[in-house]
Amino acid sequence: MVAREKVLVDPFIGTSPAIRGVAQEAEKLLSTDNPVLIQGETGAGKGVLAAWLHFHGPRRAGSFVDMNCASLSRELLESDLFGHEKGAFTGAVAAKKGLFEVANGGTVFLDEIGDMDLQVQPKLLKVLEEKRFRRLGSACERSVDVRLIAATHRDLGLLIRENKFRIDLYFRINAFLLKLPPLRERVEDIPILARHMLEEIAADLGRKDLSLSPAVEKALQSYRWPGNIRELRQTLERAVLFCDGDTLTTRDLHFGYLYSDALISGDQILTLSELERRYIEKALWIERGRVEEAARKLGLSRSALYEKIKKHAIDLHRIPKEKTRKGGILKGGPEFRTAPSYAPG
Known part of the structure; x- marks a missing residue:
């Protein structure tokens, strides 16, 4: 659960008809306070678009709070969404506000809502329809006023047919639909x-x-x-x-x-030689320059890998071990940037 400060990232960079069409549709939604559902593949920019809608919309002065529904168990998801009282469960040593309380007056962004546990879905529906909820371990109902933006890369229609997603919740979150095109289509x-x-x-x-x-x-x-x-x-x-x-x-x-x-x-x-060079470099990136571990992953002896490193003139000093810089930790390998200014969902 993260409360974000205002970000000025343009989710519509480009001139293709695909992305310009999304931009035109999104601009029409800036005056509404209704829920929005964003569909798109992983990495297409769903989170950036959700933030743009909030910070250009009627609730821009309020908080923008987001959560990935696929990353938590049912118990943790329910606790993070609605909060809990002290002693509500083992480990609840103090009362805690949930995402909806934190975002009161602002926007809640639920990423990967298609992965939300089926038992949590009716509780989310109650918040959206009645603007009321209970913390875990509490009999007291609390009022809340938030706008919901949800996103998913999954086919919610298929999930409904498989009884994995509630149809009433689907119609509640799908007041307006924005579809982000994959990069290969632009x-x-x-x-x-x-x-x-x-x-x-x-x-x-x-x-x-x-x-x-x-x-x-x-x-x-x-x-x-x-x-x-x-x-x-x-x-x-x-x-x-x-x-x-x-x-x-x-x-x-x-x-x-x-x-x-x-x-x-x-x-x-x-060429095969170039492919071998790139594959060895990839293994070294993943293992952060640890030759012995990279050799084991590649099925080579340590000395054999050193011979190939020499053959391809691979500079081990250019394989990042671990660096720190403003904005997060820079680590080697495909997933090394933790906080990019353009962090699509």
């Missing part, structure tokens, strides 16, 4: 997004005047981006660390999915 936006992100990344790392080569832009547009905008940013962050000059080249790119369009660099299929 290919023309990728260079624009990449240049925008590269400017931010370079500033964070103290690098100036970084640019993308035409071959890199083409390679980025050739990849299908199963992780969408989040994966694009992480790929660029890794590329900046690998880049020695002022222009990112295809040699600096390390896509997260080996057996995919990542094998294509511009119009050229990568």
